[in-house]
Amino acid sequence: MLQIAFKNGGNDYLMPEVRTMSRKLQIVVLACQQALPEPGRLAATLGNSDFKGRVVAEPCSSKVEVFQMLRILSTEADLLWIIGCPEELCRFTEGSFRMGRRVDYARNYLAEIGLETQRLGMSRIPPGDEQALTEAAAEMQRLARSLGPNPARSGSPGGEGVSKP
Amino acid sequence: MIVGTRKPLAEIQDMLKGFDRILLSGCDTCVAECVAGGRKEVAELAAALRMAFQMAGREVDIRENSVDRQCIHEFLLDVVEQAESAQAVLSLACGAGVQALAAHLPEIPVFPALNTLFIGETAERGLWLENCRGCGDCLLGLTGGICPVTRCAKSLLNGPCGGPKNGLCEINLAREFNPEVPCAWLQIYERLMALGQLDRLMQVARPKDWSQGDAGGPRRVLRPDQRP
Ligand code: SF4
Ligand code: SF4
Numbered sequence: 001m002l003q004i005a006f007k008n009g010g011n012d013y014l015m016p017e018v019r020t021m022s023r024k025l026q027i028v029v030l031a032c033q034q035a036l037p038e039p040g041r042l043a044a045t046l047g048n049s050d051f052k053g054r055v056v057a058e059p060c061s062s063k064v065e066v067f068q069m070l071r072i073l074s075t076e077a078d079l080l081w082i083i084g085c086p087e088e089l090c091r092f093t094e095g096s097f098r099m100g101r102r103v104d105y106a107r108n109y110l111a112e113i114g115l116e117t118q119r120l121g122m123s124r125i126p127p128g129d130e131q132a133l134t135e136a137a138a139e140m141q142r143l144a145r146s147l148g149p150n151p152a153r154s155g156s157p158g159g160e161g162v163s164k165p
Numbered sequence: 166m167i168v169g170t171r172k173p174l175a176e177i178q179d180m181l182k183g184f185d186r187i188l189l190s191g192c193d194t195c196v197a198e199c200v201a202g203g204r205k206e207v208a209e210l211a212a213a214l215r216m217a218f219q220m221a222g223r224e225v226d227i228r229e230n231s232v233d234r235q236c237i238h239e240f241l242l243d244v245v246e247q248a249e250s251a252q253a254v255l256s257l258a259c260g261a262g263v264q265a266l267a268a269h270l271p272e273i274p275v276f277p278a279l280n281t282l283f284i285g286e287t288a289e290r291g292l293w294l295e296n297c298r299g300c301g302d303c304l305l306g307l308t309g310g311i312c313p314v315t316r317c318a319k320s321l322l323n324g325p326c327g328g329p330k331n332g333l334c335e336i337n338l339a340r341e342f343n344p345e346v347p348c349a350w351l352q353i354y355e356r357l358m359a360l361g362q363l364d365r366l367m368q369v370a371r372p373k374d375w376s377q378g379d380a381g382g383p384r385r386v387l388r389p390d391q392r393p
Contacts, residue, residue, distance in 0.1 A: 065205060066205075066209050067205050067206075067208035067209040067212060070208075070209055070212035070213055070216070071208065071212045073212070073216065074212045074213075074215045074216045074219070109174070109209065109213050112173065112174040112175070112213070112217075113174065113213055113216045113217045113220065114217070114220060115216060115220065151219070151220050152215075152216035152217070152219050152220050153216075153219070154215060154219060
């Protein structure tokens, strides 16, 4: 089935929903607009599976703050993924490097909370590298499936009502 | 500025046991500069606590707030108003801020989210160094602007000791520091040499009156011209 991701104002690209009966696992991707010039395509790729989620275009992956990562995990995402450029291609010189440090810092928080640190992932993808993007999307889906519902997400103690593909 | 670090989440959760409406209050001055207690850190801790409570099956209402200076009473009016609907306040300010806030909230417990560590400077991005212990009798004029009380591991007033090696303090042998700790007295020597004031080192510092510092009980400053 061909699905087209649509833009929800701002920088959000929503993945089309496949199922409506119960809550689907939600993947949120925050992606550097250089690394991912067409966020809608990633949204469509992920939307072809049994997931719900959104892809948010960022000016640079380093603009994603730790509090945003934690907020998204606490309110919305079963899996959160940050996409940046390879460090040497970063237009903000050390932006992609900073993003890696911040993801590590946020993961330490997750470890303290007792949540699987893999719920927060990252990739460094050269702009326009379709192969790398496809692999990252597959990795996101694999991880989201294996981790299942996020028990720390608000309103989902025990993950009731959540379907696991 | 005052430098602090966040307490472990488990300790914070333990302090907040039994409270279902909590206000997190940050301070946007010193502890924001050392990335421990400004509004971003309030947002991080609030999200982390929401997740931790969610996982523990607890429903807790967590509010966020931040003021420019939690140690100045005039800045606290907003927090006090918001705190009135909370059962407990978790302050991300230094110890002085926590206490100033608590003084305004006689009926609401105020807990510290940080361990307040020292008076220091941002030496490099992500590196804060202790450089003043508030000894009450500043020697910096004699030591080229480098504090031996704080930056010499032995607080020697006449240094160096016999331990420095390659410009480094011997405390590096006792435990690992990254980056390594320089010998403060060699820094003082180099600085005075650069200033053409090496003769200062010929003056032997006399025993210090430590009662001016924290050995003399709670200190206070009273300025009659500023009093009401
Ligand atoms: S000599 Fe005393 S007041 Fe001066 S910097 Fe050192 S500790 Fe602070
Ligand atoms: S090596 Fe230098 S800084 Fe270290 S204790 Fe001796 S004099 Fe002080």
